[in-house]
Amino acid sequence: DFQTAENFRIKVVEPIKKTTRAQREEALKLAQYNAFRLKAEDVYVDCITDSGTTAMSTEQWSAMMLGDESYAGAKSFYKLEASAQEVFGMPYVQPTHQGRGADFIMAQYYAKPGKYAVGNMHFDTFHGNAEILGAIPVDCVIDAGLDASSPAEDFKGDIDLKKVQKILDDHGEDAISVIIITVTCNNNGGQPVSMANIRAVSEFAKAHKIPLVIDSARLAENAWFIKHREPGYADKDIREITREMFSYCETATMSSKKDGLVNIGGLIVTRNHDFYLYSNVQAIVHEGFITYGGQSGRDMEALAVGLREATTDAYLDTRIAQVKYLGDRLREKGIPIVEPAGGHGIYVDARRFFPQIPQYEFPAQRLVVALYEEAGIRAVEMGACAFGGKDAEGNPIWPELELMRISVSRRVYTNNHLDCIVNAMEYIYAHRDEYKGMKMIYEGPITALRHFTAGFELL
Numbered sequence: 001d002f003q004t005a006e007n008f009r010i011k012v013v014e015p016i017k018k019t020t021r022a023q024r025e026e027a028l029k030l031a032q033y034n035a036f037r038l039k040a041e042d043v044y045v046d047c048i049t050d051s052g053t054t055a056m057s058t059e060q061w062s063a064m065m066l067g068d069e070s071y072a073g074a075k076s077f078y079k080l081e082a083s084a085q086e087v088f089g090m091p092y093v094q095p096t097h098q099g100r101g102a103d104f105i106m107a108q109y110y111a112k113p114g115k116y117a118v119g120n121m122h123f124d125t126f127h128g129n130a131e132i133l134g135a136i137p138v139d140c141v142i143d144a145g146l147d148a149s150s151p152a153e154d155f156k157g158d159i160d161l162k163k164v165q166k167i168l169d170d171h172g173e174d175a176i177s178v179i180i181i182t183v184t185c186n187n188n189g190g191q192p193v194s195m196a197n198i199r200a201v202s203e204f205a206k207a208h209k210i211p212l213v214i215d216s217a218r219l220a221e222n223a224w225f226i227k228h229r230e231p232g233y234a235d236k237d238i239r240e241i242t243r244e245m246f247s248y249c250e251t252a253t254m255s256s257k258k259d260g261l262v263n264i265g266g267l268i269v270t271r272n273h274d275f276y277l278y279s280n281v282q283a284i285v286h287e288g289f290i291t292y293g294g295q296s297g298r299d300m301e302a303l304a305v306g307l308r309e310a311t312t313d314a315y316l317d318t319r320i321a322q323v324k325y326l327g328d329r330l331r332e333k334g335i336p337i338v339e340p341a342g343g344h345g346i347y348v349d350a351r352r353f354f355p356q357i358p359q360y361e362f363p364a365q366r367l368v369v370a371l372y373e374e375a376g377i378r379a380v381e382m383g384a385c386a387f388g389g390k391d392a393e394g395n396p397i398w399p400e401l402e403l404m405r406i407s408v409s410r411r412v413y414t415n416n417h418l419d420c421i422v423n424a425m426e427y428i429y430a431h432r433d434e435y436k437g438m439k440m441i442y443e444g445p446i447t448a449l450r451h452f453t454a455g456f457e458l459l
């Protein structure tokens, strides 16, 4: 096969700007060394997220012209509904303005004060919603998924049911109000969840009468990994695989800014009619009327097409191969990454990268700063700042994983851009002994959200 390149060619381009080291030092000072506070135009290659950054296709842009902007019953809604039904295999579809809108409504219904909300690893927005409601969010991913230096395994996003069972043993048969599987598992490397695990968790949940929800932001990438790693799926269509994934749950939430291949939007998809009616009411109050939920008609048109595009082999083969390319190049340079490469980015293990920097001096954050300083490349910290905090007695909590995520936007950068990242990382790694840590000098009012606004000083 000589046809191994991207499954698209480029029709529209967006210029990016080079900066000098002096400009970047100034920008970092102004941003108090927090990448979220940099101006995007001062960034050369932006890998802070893969969310909402997708380049849309010609089909999506042309569909947008058909956007029906009717308040109620827009044609565009019915197209989105049909597309979501095809991908999820579930009957009821409520659009939301983005994933966290869906998370909010889902949490209101499924998270209960004093009860556990169990998952592989909850994304921040559900975690925050659950905490506000007085529920207890707990991560039960397998141990290999919590150790950034563990050897490569096919499905590091799997839930460890022994950990879930222990919660029932310790706190009683009705201690858990909901189980949420996040596909892929964003917080530990974009690692997939196997069909076998989804099935086993579903059987467990049914046996204990606990509703099962799937947070499906990266459902297509997860399906690709199942197809290529799990016996019995190699010849299946991606959409057959997604439909099987969701056949095991009651409800799915989705940030469509990832595998929806759009820049904004979210979904609730469910087979629970009672929850559907509840989500309609919540949407009317918080999002928008039932048939738009905060999205314009043209947003829904683009998403209807994007969901179908994302769930094809042609798109996914290119996508997953590009992320793997970045992982392979970094690994060749000896840079410690979470292995195997995930679906939407490469996660560098800052503990191994900067062993001299203790976790309370924010090694992953220091690496984010170094990458911007040297190359104008923006990654994101997923470690002591984002997931650290204080317990009820005010003692500091430090997360097990101390990572820098280099997120890869969909259809946006070429492998030349990724080579710039590799070269910069190689340079920083060669000088790794010269780095010291950081001190947090501003935290913001809510610890769980401090990474967005925090300020730092270099030590």
Ligand code: F0G
Pocket (backbone or CB within 6 Å): 048, 049, 050, 051, 098, 099, 100, 101, 103, 123, 125, 182, 186, 215, 217, 254, 255, 256, 257, 265, 266
């Ligand atoms: N669930 C997962 C697994 C996510 O990764 C995100 C967002 C959300 C829900 C919330 O969706 O942003 O549309 O409101 N993740 C982004 C990220 C922000 O950078 O990983 P949203």
